[in-house]
Amino acid sequence: MATAAGKPRLAVFKFASCDGCQLTLLDCEEQLLSVADALEIAYFPEATRADLKGRYDLALVEGSITTEHDAQRIHEVRRRSRTLITIGACATAGGIQALRNFANVRAYAAAVYAHPEYVRTLATSTAIADHVTVDFELRGCPVNKQQLLEVISAFLIGRRPVTPPHSVCLECKLSGNVCVMVARGTACLGPVTHAGCGALCPAYERGCYGCYGPMETPNSVSLSRRLRAVGLDEQVLKRIYRTFNAAAPAFREESERHGG
Amino acid sequence: MESAPLAAITLGGLQALFDELKNQGYRVVGPVVRDGAIVYDDIGAVSELPRGWKDEQDGGHYRLVRRSNDARFGYAVGPHSWKKYLHPPLQPLWRARREDDRMSVEPERAVPERFAFIGVRACELRAIAVQDRVLLGGAHADLHYQARRNGAFIVALNCSQAGGTCFCVSMNAGPKVDSGFDLALTEIAEGGEPLYIVAAGSEAGRKLLSALPHREAQSQEVAAAAAIVARTAASMGREMQADDVKELLQHNLDHPRWDEVAERCLACGNCTMVCPTCFCTSVQDSSDLAGLEFSRSRRWDSCFTSDFSYIHGGSVRTSTRSRYRQWITHKLASWFDQFGSSGCVGCGRCITWCPVGIDIAEEVRAIRESERPSAAEPSGESAAGGITPVKQR
Numbered sequence: 028m029a030t031a032a033g034k035p036r037l038a039v040f041k042f043a044s045c046d047g048c049q050l051t052l053l054d055c056e057e058q059l060l061s062v063a064d065a066l067e068i069a070y071f072p073e074a075t076r077a078d079l080k081g082r083y084d085l086a087l088v089e090g091s092i093t094t095e096h097d098a099q100r101i102h103e104v105r106r107r108s109r110t111l112i113t114i115g116a117c118a119t120a121g122g123i124q125a126l127r128n129f130a131n132v133r134a135y136a137a138a139v140y141a142h143p144e145y146v147r148t149l150a151t152s153t154a155i156a157d158h159v160t161v162d163f164e165l166r167g168c169p170v171n172k173q174q175l176l177e178v179i180s181a182f183l184i185g186r187r188p189v190t191p192p193h194s195v196c197l198e199c200k201l202s203g204n205v206c207v208m209v210a211r212g213t214a215c216l217g218p219v220t221h222a223g224c225g226a227l228c229p230a231y232e233r234g235c236y237g238c239y240g241p242m243e244t245p246n247s248v249s250l251s252r253r254l255r256a257v258g259l260d261e262q263v264l265k266r267i268y269r270t271f272n273a274a275a276p277a278f279r280e281e282s283e284r285h286g287g
Numbered sequence: 288m289e290s291a292p293l294a295a296i297t298l299g300g301l302q303a304l305f306d307e308l309k310n311q312g313y314r315v316v317g318p319v320v321r322d323g324a325i326v327y328d329d330i331g332a333v334s335e336l337p338r339g340w341k342d343e344q345d346g347g348h349y350r351l352v353r354r355s356n357d358a359r360f361g362y363a364v365g366p367h368s369w370k371k372y373l374h375p376p377l378q379p380l381w382r383a384r385r386e387d388d389r390m391s392v393e394p395e396r397a398v399p400e401r402f403a404f405i406g407v408r409a410c411e412l413r414a415i416a417v418q419d420r421v422l423l424g425g426a427h428a429d430l431h432y433q434a435r436r437n438g439a440f441i442v443a444l445n446c447s448q449a450g451g452t453c454f455c456v457s458m459n460a461g462p463k464v465d466s467g468f469d470l471a472l473t474e475i476a477e478g479g480e481p482l483y484i485v486a487a488g489s490e491a492g493r494k495l496l497s498a499l500p501h502r503e504a505q506s507q508e509v510a511a512a513a514a515i516v517a518r519t520a521a522s523m524g525r526e527m528q529a530d531d532v533k534e535l536l537q538h539n540l541d542h543p544r545w546d547e548v549a550e551r552c553l554a555c556g557n558c559t560m561v562c563p564t565c566f567c568t569s570v571q572d573s574s575d576l577a578g579l580e581f582s583r584s585r586r587w588d589s590c591f592t593s594d595f596s597y598i599h600g601g602s603v604r605t606s607t608r609s610r611y612r613q614w615i616t617h618k619l620a621s622w623f624d625q626f627g628s629s630g631c632v633g634c635g636r637c638i639t640w641c642p643v644g645i646d647i648a649e650e651v652r653a654i655r656e657s658e659r660p661s662a663a664e665p666s667g668e669s670a671a672g673g674i675t676p677v678k679q680r
């Protein structure tokens with residue numbers, strides 16, 4: 028992977044997002060030095076000051092596309108990057124800000140801002156892959172630190188990252204948790220949610236909120252039937268699929284089936 | 288063995304058993320209450336046993352409820368099985384290191400660990416025997432499994448309570464333990480402090496029993512113990528006609544019921560994770576950032592994931608229909624061709640811990656009844672059948 032200069036050049040880009048996924052990289056503490064050893068950190072405004080110039084071997088992209096300017100900028104990022112990996116729910120599914128996709132952005136802007144005419148924004152928040160070719164998507168809100176390191180390590184050596192797309196339930200059982208849905212009657216999105224967090228919430232007796240978006244073959248119709256039959260009303264069903272991955276097709280379609 | 292007189296021990300005797308096992312270097316694991324269920328964990332004292340609890344089980348439903356006596360083993364099986372110790376979810380296989388241009392590979396040594404399992408049910412003994420056949424039989428024994436299995440001391444338990452999803456009687460796997468144990472207990476809990484009727488099933492078991500404070504069981508105690516197991520056998524929560532199930536399923540590979548169950552099935556894999564005989568794993572590799580350290584490990588996998596059937600070019604089983612069919616036909620049919628027995632011991636875990644309550648016994652019945660049009664009656668239970676309300680988060 029090494030370039031003429033020696034180490035592969037890393038760039039971290041931010042679009043519409045909260046910075047949480049980038050901060051996950053800074054949060055890698057002891058491994059951060061190894062990252063800096065293995066890669067030349069060429070562009071990472073959150074960590075260093077540098078300008079966008081030249082080409083990058085690995086671009087990590089956080090955030091979704093919500094403005095005309097960003098819709099242009101992502102093409103520039105793509106042009107400069109050999110491998111482009113999107114990180115987090117915003118970049119892979121449009122994020123929580125994709126709730127606008129279900130509403131009228133103008134009306135919202137008018138309600139919030141004194142001078143909505145200065146707000147230049149698109150009507151939707153969309154995933155990076157809706158705009159440019161993406162080489163790999165890392166899910167999560169925010170992404171999991173270990174998975175982020177796994178993706179970078181895999182990139183460096185040229186192998187496929189181990190980030191299985193099956194349900195959270197599998198991880199839940201691997202860690203020996205007691206299922207909160209079966210044993211407590213707590214609503215859980217684990218069966219339709221992509222693994223990656225290690226079943227964090229069920230380990231603390233909470234249902235899964237779906238931070239990693241839809242799993243590989245989500246059967247949310249069946250899960251919703253189960254949740255409805257046992258007490259969740261239509262409004263709640265609509266809402267539980269509309270969080271950080273509201274615009275991921277499987278969750279969007281399921282939320283649209285409920286609550287009018 | 289059968290003819291040797293049975294012994295009786297009190298809770299004090301049971302504690303002495305735990306202590307003695309610990310003295311002999313065993314890691315004692317048994318049932319404890321945790322997070323609303325009875326799970327298996329390290330245990331030191333009889334006071335940690337689930338005193339006065341029983342479980343209420345149905346498709347997609349499990350609740351602990353109080354029982355009227357102080358039984359310590361008055362529950363059926365929970366979400367864990369002993370495979371978490373013998374065939375753990377994650378097993379490192381080797382590590383490698385690169386130094387200059389040399390690569391050294393170090394296989395993970397099989398570490399013998401001596402477990403003492405407390406309260407192993409008849410279906411679970413059968414499940415261990417099934418995994419023995421899979422992982423130790425044939426030309427290539429799994430050394431990691433072997434290292435744990437060989438040293439295990441098994442304290443079995445005759446069930447005094449059938450669970451709502453149990454059908455070991457149908458699978459001829461319980462509720463009475465017959466072989467494969469070192470000691471076997473029957474708990475008599477009516478009338479105050481429980482009493483344990485003990486049978487030894489091995490030389491190690493006999494020796495250990497002789498070191499415990501015990502007396503010979505009286506004939507009415509032996510009769511009471513037998514009556515308890517008989518009552519359990521008569522109160523199974525489920526049943527499955529199993530004699531011809533292999534042929535039944537193998538003749539119905541295109542049955543419309545597979546489509547029907549696929550509409551409900553989440554392909555979440557919970558059933559395979561909780562099943563005490565499912566053994567499938569996948570291998571995963573890792574490398575560090577510097578490209579100097581590498582490792583390979585294996586972890587439980589499930590025929591419900593797409594990677595499971597991935598071969599060059601894609602996944603072979605792309606539909607949930609084909610995955611559910613793989614699971615049930617492997618368990619109940621092709622397991623016979625592969626390992627000479629059924630892969631199902633009737634423990635009911637896959638029914639209870641399926642989030643939508645899909646019921647292996649019900650699926651078999653539905654296919655069977657469709658073959659007998661006279662007896663036909665719609666058997667498709669609603670997905671949420673028998674499930675109690677869910678709290679909102």
Ligand code: SF4
Nearest residue numbers: 196199206207215217
């Ligand atoms: S708690 Fe949620 S994630 Fe865990 S097994 Fe149950 S349904 Fe799946």
Ligand code: SF4
Nearest residue numbers: 562631632634635637
């Ligand atoms: S298939 Fe179900 S009932 Fe049969 S052994 Fe496995 S978990 Fe138990």
Ligand code: SF4
Nearest residue numbers: 565566567590614617
């Ligand atoms: S049923 Fe599936 S997971 Fe279980 S042993 Fe068979 S192939 Fe493996």
Ligand code: SF4
Nearest residue numbers: 552553555556558641
């Ligand atoms: S049968 Fe139930 S537990 Fe098994 S994969 Fe389907 S939904 Fe999950």
